[in-house]
Amino acid sequence: GESVGLHLPTLSVQEGDNSIINCAYSNSASDYFIWYKQESGKGPQFIIDIRSNMDKRQGQRVTVLLNKTVKHLSLQIAATQPGDSAVYFCAETRNQGGKLIFGQGTELSVKP
Amino acid sequence: ETGVTQTPRHLVMGMTNKKSLKCEQHLGHNAMYWYKQSAKKPLELMFVYSLEERVENNSVPSRFSPECPNSSHLFLHLHTLQPEDSALYLCASSQAPPTYNEQFFGPGTRLTVL
Numbered sequence: 001g002e003s004v005g006l007h008l009p010t011l012s013v014q015e016g017d018n019s020i021i022n023c024a025y026s027n028s029a030s031d032y033f034i035w036y037k038q039e040s041g042k043g044p045q046f047i048i049d050i051r052s053n054m055d056k057r058q059g060q061r062v063t064v065l066l067n068k069t070v071k072h073l074s075l076q077i078a079a080t081q082p083g084d085s086a087v088y089f090c091a092e093t094r095n096q097g098g099k100l101i102f103g104q105g106t107e108l109s110v111k112p
Numbered sequence: 113e114t115g116v117t118q119t120p121r122h123l124v125m126g127m128t129n130k131k132s133l134k135c136e137q138h139l140g141h142n143a144m145y146w147y148k149q150s151a152k153k154p155l156e157l158m159f160v161y162s163l164e165e166r167v168e169n170n171s172v173p174s175r176f177s178p179e180c181p182n183s184s185h186l187f188l189h190l191h192t193l194q195p196e197d198s199a200l201y202l203c204a205s206s207q208a209p210p211t212y213n214e215q216f217f218g219p220g221t222r223l224t225v226l
Contacts, residue, residue: 009152034214036217041219042219042220043114043116043118043202043204043217043218043219043220044155044202044217045114045217046214046215046216049214089154089155099157099160099168099209100157100215101154102154102155103154104152104153104154105154
């Protein structure tokens with residue numbers, strides 16, 4: 001399943017499928033990006049980050065892709081599990097750290 | 113458990129009340145943040161403290177008053193709030209800029225203003 005960030009704030013996928021959550025950022029000067037996961041009743045939790053000198057970074061079951069040409073960021077979750085159900089936020093910063101600008105968020109729902 | 117705690121977790125207050133939110137971080141960070149999270153809206157940065165000095169105040173109404181007595185503690189003092197101030201208030205900490213460091217968030221205080 002795939003979302004288009006601000007235009008599709010809800011993404012529903014089947015357990016075991018791969019998920020793709022998209023985010024469009026606004027400023028070409030942004031140089032650091034983070035994906036956060038927020039479960040119900042909790043604060044945002046860091047998932048993975050990427051700097052603007054990279055176009056791909058992999059973690060455990062997650063991959064972040066950065067396309068600076070079109071100012072697009074995506075989070076790929078492999079073999080999505082029920083525990084992945086949450087709201088996912090992208091965040092960008094423009095000053096080599098510090099103030100983060102958050103996106104609206106995409107709610108991921110995993111069906112068993 | 114992120115190493116950032118917030119109290120209380122839930123707060124209901126009237127428009128004439130005065131209350132305070134507390135945040136404590138156990139990560140050795142030297143920057144702390146207050147965010148407001150309203151339904152269906154992105155996180156809004158309210159205040160930033162770096163090395164115990166306020167470095168950012170994002171046009172927040174004066175009915176919100178932050179205090180940072182040391183690098184581990186952050187308060188948000190509330191008085192004469194409005195119903196539209198009802199939201200989840202999140203505290204975060206990080207190493208001070210300009211390095212690349214992610215912010216660690218607390219669980220938030222769910223505030224309801226009647």
